[in-house]
Amino acid sequence: MDRNTLIGFGLIGALLIGMFVINSKSKQAYDKEQAAIAKRIADSLALIKPKVDSVALKLDAQKADSLKLAKQTSGLLQDTVKPQSVSIENDVVKITFSTKGAQPTLVELKKYKKFDSSLVQLQAGSFNKFSYAIKNGIGGTAQTENINFIATAVTKNADNSQTISFKTGDTSGTRSLVHQYTLKPGEYMLDLNIITTGNDWFDQNAMNINWQSEASQVEKDHKYELTQSHVCFVTNDNFDFEYAAKPDSKAFSKSVNWVAAKQQFFIAALIAKTKFESGSMEWKTPADSSTYLFRTTANLKVAVPAAANATTALQFYYGPSDYNILKKYDNQLQNIVPYGTGIFSFVKYINRYFLLPVFDFLQNNIASMGIVILLVTLLIRLITSPILYKSYLSGAKMKVLKPEVDALKAKFTDKTGQLDQQSFSMEQMKLWRTAGVSPLGGCLPALLQIPIFMSLYYFFQSNIDLRGKNFLWANDLASYDSILKLPFEVPFYGDHVSLFTLTAVATSLLISIYSMSNMQDNSNPLMKYMPYIFPVLLLGVFNKLPAALTWYYTVSNTITLILQIVIQKYVIDHDKILAQINENRKKPVKKSKIQEKVEAMQESQRKLQELKNKTNKN
Structure with a gap:
């Protein structure tokens, strides 16, 4: 190819490159213009589109939930006033209940203080809950946490214990459901009798309880307190526990005496006097350690007597992890105190x-x-x-x-400074044995x-x-x-x-x-x-x-x-x-069977070593 041909190809190439560049810039400009037009159209549509009222949507959702709950509880007798708080207390604990759900909402331990000098509180916060499903009498079901029970006045009994009752029932008056709580002097144990009159409160004569408990930080070191916190339970009459710091779950296929959320020094426990038939439990820790230690959720099934008038006996323990206090209840609660675990469980005795x-x-x-x-x-x-x-x-x-041991070591050390360990060990054992x-x-x-x-x-x-x-x-x-x-x-x-x-x-x-x-x-x-x-x-x-x-x-x-x-x-x-x-x-030396076996093994190893040395020399 001559010079003119090369110049021609060069000009053609330059023209092609120029054309590609010009077309590319034109396309970019076109795409940019189209994007601007699309944005102007979208902005115009947004201006004429009616705005969504997020507050109104939230209110509508709340209204829908309220209507749903109202429908579920419409067949039940409820207090017409707003949910109220009622308390009973003794010399060691004060327990506050809400008429909404007839459940404990705050427990204050009078003899114990947190790291910030305030009283230790258990069951505080919205997560904590005790609830179960009942038939509302109009073909549906309702959770007790959504029912505003009617509270009675606190009564003082002959043994100085205090009792408070919360009542609901159907609007016809043929059925009633009562939560009766009793607190004895000096006790951290709270008795709960769930009393039903009339039939057909529960499916298959079984109460399916949902109990939630949140363990808040009490000690000054959050991390250390969490390492000392456990989820404890007695199933099939055997005590066991899991570390709360590791989120997990546990299914109970056999009977359960009680479940508990144990912090380093304090416990919240739910106990069935007649045992839960089955259930499950899960526990979680928060991503933000400043909120709480861990949360537990227990779902437990307990049988309800098939009678027109039936009582289901439960208990709550809200108190210290004190071995002497827990032992007197005679239900293995004292095992919660970790006086020995794992391979060292025997030291608890x-x-x-x-x-x-x-x-x-x-x-x-x-x-x-x-x-x-x-x-x-x-x-x-x-x-x-x-x-x-x-x-x-x-x-x-x-x-x-030591001087004799040093002499033996020198005897079995060769010129290169290598110690014949097998021979030395055998002679050392003989020396120790003859010396007693x-x-x-x-x-x-x-x-x-x-x-x-x-x-x-x-x-x-x-x-x-x-x-x-x-x-x-x-x-x-x-x-x-x-x-x-x-x-x-x-x-x-x-x-x-x-x-x-x-x-x-x-x-x-x-x-x-x-x-x-x-x-x-x-x-x-x-x-x-x-x-x-x-x-x-x-x-x-x-x-x-x-x-x-x-x-x-x-x-x-x-x-x-x-x-x-x-x-x-x-x-x-x-x-x-x-x-x-x-x-x-x-004195004559008597060899034990163990010594004879050890010496035989050492002698065998020595002979093998000698054989190996001879083989290496050959």
């Missing part, structure tokens, strides 16, 4: 039958709760001191044998102290008597003590500084350092850092724990350190131990 009676005796005679914890700790350390002594004695025996020393002598006593440790861990987190009690700088022993509020949150640590946590960690660190200095073998480089790792971990774990617990650990660690020093320096006689070891060597 230590807490219930030993620690709690001792604690109650001391607090009834000593004003300061901090001193009570100190005395409880002294008693525990006194009881466990023989175990501690055996542990230290075993350690002392190991220390006496058990390698588990120091471990078993420590393991035996774990149940005591865990029982106190659960006890000080669950005992409501610690709540609100101050000691030294701690304002509330049931919560963490804070001497400094941080302007930010440190990962794994928190946003505050707990002084009792620091004292517990410091004393734990001193114990670790002292124990390491008395170890028979501290040549391992890793052991140099071990005394510091565990206390640092405790710093993050303990910082949010109740001050009662960290104060206990401080006292317990201090006593442990003093006992270690006294026992090892002034009680244990190392010369006497050496003489006893020499005497043991003169």
